[in-house]
Amino acid sequence: AQSVSQHNHHVILSEAASLELGCNYSYGGTVNLFWYVQYPGQHLQLLLKYFSGDPLVKGIKGFEAEFIKSKFSFNLRKPSVQWSDTAEYFCAVNGYQKVTFGIGTKLQVIP
Amino acid sequence: GAGVSQSPRYKVAKRGQDVALRCDPISGHVSLFWYQQALGQGPEFLTYFQNEAQLDKSGLPSDRFFAERPEGSVSTLKIQRTQQEDSAVYLCASSAQGPNNSPLHFGNGTRLTVT
Structure with a gap:
């Protein structure tokens, strides 16, 4: 089973601070591998994905x-x-057909 | 183009009632997923369709939950004899191919409240 x-x-950060959100998977x-983001009042959307190749993946919005x-x-x-990065961030893994999500990290950026 | 559409956005049901939640995936998308997201949790997998075939229903919590996608497009998630623990946001997602090849596109979800 994957997890x-x-x-x-x-996480609470001031604007211009650096961000690192941890994600570990089991499979x-x-x-x-994916990171999805959910901005307040919006649906989940893809931030970036890794399928193969270069292990350093660049996504939207830096x-x-x-x-x-x-x-x-x-x-x-x-x-x-x-400040506009305030949202909930979900890490997800897909090993076989099923995509499994983490519990999520709520990021609050203070202006 | 249009994204994944779910209806209704909100549903209040009395305990014991049956509910039906609808998902219109992005046109042409082969794969369709249902997830359940409880408050403060991440999305939990319920079931997966490839076209009209339900390939995985291992996440359905009980036999009160039933999903179908008869023509390989629109899908319906039905919950019979709703219980309070069924209260959650139900998310539908579609992908162009299988999940091994393309990312998921999510709808806004249906928030179900069972009273």
Whole structure:
């Protein structure tokens, strides 16, 4: 069975601070990895994805994530957050057909 | 183009009532998923369709939950004899191919409250 663990459930940052959200997964085979974001009042949308190739993946709005296979990790980073990044962030893994989500991290950016 | 559409947006049901939740995926998308998201939790997988075939229903919590996609497009999630623990947001997502090849596109969800 596959599972996802997100370490930080609620993060508060000031604008321009750097962000790193942890994500670890459990699955024995080849995986696809995702970060989804849910802005207040909106639906879940894809932030970035890793299917294969370069383990450093760049997404929308300046976000990036690095797949480290040996650590079963896919941490999300952004060098300088903005107030508009306030949202809930979900890490997800797909090993076989089913996409499994983490519990989510609520990010609050203070102007 | 149009995204994934779910209806109704909100549904209040009395305990014991049956409910039906509808999902219109993006046109042409092969795969369709249903998820349940309780308050403060991440989406939990319920079931997965590839075209009209239900390939995985391992996440359905009980035999009161039933999903169908008879023509490989619109899908309905039915919950019989609703219980208070069924209160959650029900999310539908579609993808162009299988989940191994393309990401999920989500609808806004249906918020079900069972009183």
